[in-house]
Amino acid sequence: MNSHDDNTRPSVQQDDGFDTVGSIETNVADGFTMAAVGDLLLARPVTKGHHPGLADVLRIFQKADVTFGNLETNILDVQSKGFPQAACNCVSAPELGPDLKAMGFNMVSRANNHALDWGLEGMRETSRALDESGIVHAGAGENLAQAGAARFLETARGRVALVSFAASFKPMARACNAAGEAPGRPGLNALRLTKSIVVPPAIFESLRRLRDILPGYKPSKQDRSCVVLDFEMKFEMGEKAGYCFDANPRDVADILRNLRRGKQFSDFCIVTNHGHQPGEWSQESPDYEQSFARKLIDSGADAYIVHGPHQLRGLEIYKGRPIFYSLGNFFCEDLRTPAGADFFDAYGKDPRVHTDAELNVDEMAIGYPTLEGFIAPLSDAVYYESVVAVSRFERNQLAELRLYPIELGRLKRFANRGVPSLATAPQARVILERLQRLSEPFGTQIAIENDVGVIRLKPDASM
Incomplete structure (x- = not known):
């Protein structure tokens, strides 16, 4: 179990010296x-x-x-x-x-x-x-x-x-x-993440050379630390292959x-x-x-x-x-x-032939569809x-x-x-x-x- 020297959590003081409004302390009854x-x-x-x-x-x-x-x-x-x-x-x-x-x-x-x-x-x-x-x-x-x-x-x-x-x-x-005259949009509360693919130096250098010869490429200051292909895939150099994420500050x-x-x-x-x-x-x-x-x-x-x-x-x-x-x-x-028609299409099924249940079984076995392909079987x-x-x-x-x-x-x-x-x-x-x-x-x-x-x-x- 992690050990920390200070178990208290600070309160945000108001100008009048009272901290009841800004307090972040827990205040529940025992049990x-x-x-x-x-x-x-x-x-x-x-x-x-x-x-x-x-x-x-x-x-x-x-x-x-x-x-x-x-x-x-x-x-x-x-x-x-x-x-x-x-x-x-x-x-x-x-x-x-x-x-x-x-x-x-x-x-x-x-x-x-x-x-x-x-x-x-x-x-x-x-x-x-x-x-x-x-x-x-x-x-x-x-x-x-x-x-x-x-x-x-x-x-x-x-x-x-x-x-x-x-x-x-x-x-x-x-x-x-x-925003201005544009009304707000209904939906969910999102935490946007910027995803980077971390690759070893040799692979990073190959990706950099690929980017440099692609039509329409224009150099920028950011190019030294990362490689972006088609504004979708961002690569960074590291010792071990994997993924890293940066949360949107706003x-x-x-x-x-x-x-x-x-x-x-x-x-x-x-x-x-x-x-x-x-x-x-x-x-x-x-x-x-x-x-x-x-x-x-x-x-x-x-x-x-x-x-x-x-x-x-x-x-x-x-x-x-x-x-x-x-x-x-x-x-x-x-x-x-x-199940909607798009769901059947994603698995190459025909709603006139196949049932919703057969579609769901396929989803568990193959994974569910995204823009990038199928994500992880869940069986x-x-x-x-x-x-x-x-x-x-x-x-x-x-x-x-x-x-x-x-x-x-x-x-x-x-x-x-x-x-x-x-x-x-x-x-x-x-x-x-x-x-x-x-x-x-x-x-x-x-x-x-x-x-x-x-x-x-x-x-x-x-x-």
């Missing part, structure tokens, strides 16, 4: 508990269906003040509302809103790469469904100010804020504010401001990011993530939760606050229907294994973190796959030992007790 999971990919209500083991998982939520997940779908009646506006589209029945509430969810993030799969009507219908079910949601709105704003949940142990943003999103899904400033406002109006603030970087295949976070996560905690976040890679990544305890670098999937019930066991993370706070610091291993029925028939149940003892150990290994680079030590991962901290310990 405050946050249950957190990753992606909610489901197309139908499940609580009344035949899903052995689901009730045991949902009982974990019962004592939580806030239960959080990432809603990676749209909730609407597709017979009368919207139409698919993405090749790979996620949609759920209207009954899902009340069903999520029945499961125990009271906070969900909306900023993700599927937020506008059914266009603005789908986004708005999803907001309406969540509002009617009494589920607080953040990350999508009629302009950037609304999409980026913190949203609030009242609990018996304190008021909870949620700030949601996405580092993975479709280009025109990004919300914008008004987006970072907006997120930090929304975080500050969220904490000023609440007792506990959750910040959440949906990002697939560097790729679905990776169990390691992108290079920008750790320093950015720590900056969020330093600025007042009480928990930072990442989702998107569809598999577990490591976790870190920083200054007595949890950082989850990916919580994987909680639901992966991919009964994606109806391996790691995409069907995850944890429910339950964080309990005492004296406004994390006192205990419990990690309950779950599995999503990977070997079940298609109609029943993707719904969580508690992992059996052997599988639970496999999941937790993987999480131990992935968390070790962050200095995090996870004990395994009765097939549950446990981290205990002394409330007055320096983190």
